[in-house]
Amino acid sequence: MSEHRVSAPQVAPGEKVKGPASYFPSIEKTYGRPIQEWLDLVVERLDAAKHMEVVAWLKEEHSLGHGHANAIVAYVKAALAG
Template sequence: MATTPKGPASYFPSIEAKYGRSIEEWKAVLRDAGSSAHKELVELLKSEHGFGHGHANALVQHHLHPEKWAAA
């Protein structure tokens, strides 16, 4: 039985569907941005890629703190 994603990962299916790239592709965008500031990365996704605040926040949170969201 598949486990339902928790936290930011629960947004991933809708992020991929709405913004047309895989989560790994979006994480590459964040890595390439060269910043580790949460607010800056959220603003990048919103201003340059048309993300809504909730989707941008979830993706950045997961990107910056993968250890917090690792599968148990």
Template sequence: MTEKVQGPASYFPSIEKKYGQPISYWMTALDAVKDLKHMEQVDYLKAEHGMGHGHANAVVAVYRVDNGL
């Protein structure tokens, strides 16, 4: 039996479907702005990639945890 994904990562399937890119694409995109604060990274995904606020926030939250930020 598989556990249901919870938290920000639960948005990943809909993010991949809506924006047509795997999550790894978004994690790599954030490398370009890794030194910015959380909300600045969210704003980057929204402005440069047309991502909605909730999806951008979820991606940034996981990115920051995975990168020890």
């Protein structure tokens, strides 16, 4: 069993990723933190806040761009719903 409520996707070499996870390599490169750290932060926040509140928090507190913040929150919400 995973230690994370939402785990980062495992991408096979050469596999084309679609949807919110397609932003993850750029997010890691731009902000210098593994995507799993961002996912864990967002899981905690989504327990008490709405989607756009978490997006705003990522933008304000961590200086993420809107698209990157939204991709992380959307990925986490989909994983928790599924």
